[in-house]
Amino acid sequence: MPALEAAGYPGVARLPYSLKILLENMLRREDGRFVTARDIETLARWTPGTHTEIAFMPARVLLQDFTGVPAVVDLAAMRDGIARLGGDPEAVNPAQPAELVIDHSVQVDYFARPDAFDLNAKLEFSRNRERYAFLKWGQEAFRNFRVVPPGTGIVHQVNIEYLARVVCRDGANGDATAYPDTLVGTDSHTTMVNGLGVVGWGVGGIEAEAAMLGQPISMLIPDVIGFRLVGALPDGTTATDLVLTITEQLRQYGVVGKFVEFCGPGLASLTVADRATLGNMSPEYGSTVAICPIDDMTLDYLRLTGRDGAQVELVEAYARAQGLFAAAAEEPLYTDAIELDLATVEPSLAGPKRPQDRVPLHSAKAAFAGVLDELAAGRNAPAGGSGNGSGAGVEDGAVVIAAITSCTNTSNPSVMIAAGLVAQRAQALGLRPKPWVKTSLAPGSLVVTEYLRAAGLLEPLEQLGFGLVGYGCTTCIGNSGPLPDEVAAAVRDNDLVVTSVLSGNRNFEGRVQPLVRANYLASPPLVVAYALAGRMTVDLTREPLGAMRTAPTCI
Known part of the structure; x- marks a missing residue:
């Protein structure tokens, strides 16, 4: 992208972070068919109001067990079809890395007892035995497909703690290529990964399956709304209070079909866990993504979650080289901007x-x-x-x-x-x-x-x-x-x-x-x-939670 800027596209440096990711995607994939030079030039010269159709190819696909099963069923059906035609069924595999996390099938039948987890897990396996056996077969049968088993975690948290690369690295044809981690997922809250600086959003099963098979997603260049944060959260407030405030504000503003980018000096006070909370509720306020750029907080989170040191170094070096690392320089050009003083957030x-x-x-x-x-x-x-x-x-x-x-x-x-x-x-x-x-x-x-x-x-x-x-x-x-x-x-x-x-x-x-x-x-x-x-008819800021049963002890 710096080379593109030097070649006569000075506006690249001030593109919103998310549009830079889309631009890199197109630069790397220009083929004259799905991605043309004209498409790249249009995005490189983007100004607010530009809504040209482009082709986006995510680096990977994220699935959960309810909405992901049909995609695996279709892959299996394709193998049957290839076999009937006399071909090699093992040639049918996801073209893009696909990862499925089993997390939507556990139910709270037992609670408030020491063995609740074991009893709920047993019911989960008994109710879903056939589906789980099929998914286990799929993991063993298909290349480029991984399954995270039940009882491990929620798909989006597993994604940010373990699966997300932030920067991907491939070694095709003996050449090492680094590029931004991007994805689509079969769950609307795929946007949680936006908190790590990863562009990704939820799609329907057909779109996810097409991406798995190497077909790009056709989309219009979106409006990008800058959400500028200033100040710091007051004591006694949480990221939950912040995201509920933002959800209310952006629903009133109207961001359906748009990208939202968080920026401003207040962003530095929010951890990646806080930012992931904001990204997670993007569907609730209507935006396609709600993203924070890569910065030092991103690198700290990658270290905290045990990523390999070489991967963390790659993320920083790549982001800085491509102009994707958040800096204190001039803020990007946005379609529009909104500001929130974090000090005004209340429980x-x-x-x-x-x-x-x-x-x-x-x-x-x-x-x-x-x-x-x-x-x-x-x-x-x-x-x-x-x-x-x-x-x-x-x-x-x-x-x-x-x-x-x-x-x-x-x-x-x-x-x-x-x-x-x-x-x-x-x-x-x-x-x-x-x-x-x-x-x-x-x-x-x-x-x-x-x-x-x-x-x-x-x-x-x-x-x-x-x-x-x-x-x-x-x-x-x-x-x-x-x-x-x-x-x-x-x-x-x-x-x-x-x-x-x-x-x-x-x-x-x-x-x-x-x-x-x-x-x-x-x-x-x-x-x-x-x-x-035990009731909503109580003011927790003024009334007691209950009567003390024992003398208080210091803790």
Whole structure:
């Protein structure tokens, strides 16, 4: 790209980071058919409003077990077809590296017991035996195809912690070639990898399969919106609060079909885990990607996650040579720009039905009261609390599910450790979740339980019912499992408007659990706090979480 700039395209240096990635992709793949010299010139001279069609070829494809299985089935069918025609079926393989992570099949049937993980895993394997056997066959049968087994983690967290290259390296024809890591995935939250400076987004199965077979993706050059961050997050706020604020703001602005790039001095204060949180919720605010450029924070994360030292050196050297390393120089030219002062972010939730409906924590009690009549419209029975055992005390606003789940937040050590600290303090004070709350902890990867255990925080979480239930997408995708019988009976018999609080990204009515009408997205520490309170009809900024059962101890 510096050579292209020197050849008479001075605007290359000020292209948005994501468009530089697309430009490199086209330069490397110019063939006069899919990518022409005219296409490259158009992108190299990009100005806001340029929407020419281009061909993009991702470096790899990321699959999950629900949406990825059809692609593997089609590859198997192609092999059958080739065999019938007298050809070599083993010639059919993905042309691009394809990786499938099994993470969408585990369900929270068992919880708040030491053997919950083992019991849920056994049910998962029994329910999916045929699919898993097929995927294992596919891993052994196809070249250029890898499968990450169940019980390992959520696809997007596994991607940023292990699979993402940031810069790829090939050795075709004896020549070493380095180029940016890019991908498409069969899950909308593929954009989580944008936090590492990797261009990637979610696509449908047909597009992913075409990319696996070496066909480029046809797309229009997108508008690129610069999201300028200044200042720093105040104490007591988290990356979850930040992303809910940004989701609200960008939904109001309108970024559907656009690229969003984070920039500005405030970006330096955000870790890659924070940036991955922002990228993860790109589908919720509507953009195609929501990316941060490669910088020193990226390199630190690669070292932290055990990448080879030579790979880290390659990432830095390549990014600097290609003008892809974030610098304090003049900011790129964007279609438009938005600014947010991080100091204005406050503790927040989002709900009861949409991720863009942010509610400040101090207003959550009043906000729920304001939507209760709407949620209860058409109620078939008078509201009231009833039930025996764990169902006793269930009423409108009761929190019946409190789930630390989803790639959005379980990839971020700061919010996970914060949840552990809340649990530790609650345990010391003798506080317990209300008996009607179904609690669960489904981390994004094995590393989460390792650092929680090392910090002495896993045991307090377990004592409060937030024990390990599985590694994978659970409550966030509707795999929350059934409510306890007595709680479910109380909800049905009284036609109650009960709630869930989860550290996820989707909260549409009916998605989390069929009996739960109101769902709130929140940071992991707030999930623990609401489990202790047991209801949305409490102001956590002013009212106590519960009554202390034992004398406090210093921790």
